[in-house]
Amino acid sequence: MPVEYLTNYESWDFDTNELPPRSPLYSLLPIGIGTPAVESFTSYLTRLAAAHGVSVTTLIRYKIAPLFIESSQPTDLLSAYSIRILMDASLKKPTMLLIQTAGFWLDLTQNASKLVCAVKTLTGRQDIQYTSLLSMQRWRLKFNNIFHFSQRWCPDCYSDWLECGKPIYQPLLWALEPVTVCPHHQRYLQLRCKDCNSLQPFLILDKTQAGCCCMCGAWLGQILEEEANFKLLSVDWDNWVAQVLGKLLAATDVLITNPTRKETRSLECPTFNSLNWFLRQCYQIGINPVECLSNF
Ligand SMILES: [Zn+2]
Ligand SMILES: [Zn+2]
Numbered sequence: 001m002p003v004e005y006l007t008n009y010e011s012w013d014f015d016t017n018e019l020p021p022r023s024p025l026y027s028l029l030p031i032g033i034g035t036p037a038v039e040s041f042t043s044y045l046t047r048l049a050a051a052h053g054v055s056v057t058t059l060i061r062y063k064i065a066p067l068f069i070e071s072s073q074p075t076d077l078l079s080a081y082s083i084r085i086l087m088d089a090s091l092k093k094p095t096m097l098l099i100q101t102a103g104f105w106l107d108l109t110q111n112a113s114k115l116v117c118a119v120k121t122l123t124g125r126q127d128i129q130y131t132s133l134l135s136m137q138r139w140r141l142k143f144n145n146i147f148h149f150s151q152r153w154c155p156d157c158y159s160d161w162l163e164c165g166k167p168i169y170q171p172l173l174w175a176l177e178p179v180t181v182c183p184h185h186q187r188y189l190q191l192r193c194k195d196c197n198s199l200q201p202f203l204i205l206d207k208t209q210a211g212c213c214c215m216c217g218a219w220l221g222q223i224l225e226e227e228a229n230f231k232l233l234s235v236d237w238d239n240w241v242a243q244v245l246g247k248l249l250a251a252t253d254v255l256i257t258n259p260t261r262k263e264t265r266s267l268e269c270p271t272f273n274s275l276n277w278f279l280r281q282c283y284q285i286g287i288n289p290v291e292c293l294s295n296f
Helices: 041-051 055-070 080-092 102-106 108-121 134-139 155-165 236-256 274-285 289-294
Strands: none
Touching: 041 102, 041 108, 041 236, 055 108, 102 108, 108 134, 236 274, 236 289, 274 289
């Protein structure tokens, strides 16, 4: 047969594809990274536990606590035997790490840093730090009482997400004490369940369905009839705060990698009494807080 009639087949590639790194848990994508609606770390833990069909308590006790204990020990104590003893002790004390406040999980503490590192190891996700305020560490700023004492939520956001089939979650913005309104729906955040009047913790330890009351199980996206047409009347300050803090959370990763800021990192930076005080100053002087912080 003449050679021009032979079929040319493509050559085989015998190189083996490199397997991407595996992670012990699902590499669940945090919602809204780089946007004002970025998810909070406590919300992420709730969704991560739900994705594995376990409660948050189980996730913490059997997966997060061992890594947390390991990272909390001096290196000379890091023998397999001592880790085993500490692990056993942690399992006997179920209250360890089962703290439900925002200050414990979302603030600029060493504990929060170790917990974020543990979840980073478990999920293989490098962007987990943006779900807490840990990225603000680089600014060397400290705000007192930065979080509200309990989880607030926007019923309209919950309703919208349910209607669109999107996951129900809690944005980090809702945890910040000065934020009182939902910048998207222009309505005040809700503090108590309308059915049983309960406050909601930041970390729900059992298998409560997302967006439901931790006490009575009622859907928190419900809006009372008398509130159906409710809109904010005085929006200036409350709305401005929600907008600028949303922009701040959205810009955190940009601010961290801002090359001009690196040159100022060795300088002494101020400590602000409260985030509310800092925002008041910016509002009165007419400074954008994001630009202000980017210079520290
Ligand atoms: Zn909303
Ligand atoms: Zn309730």
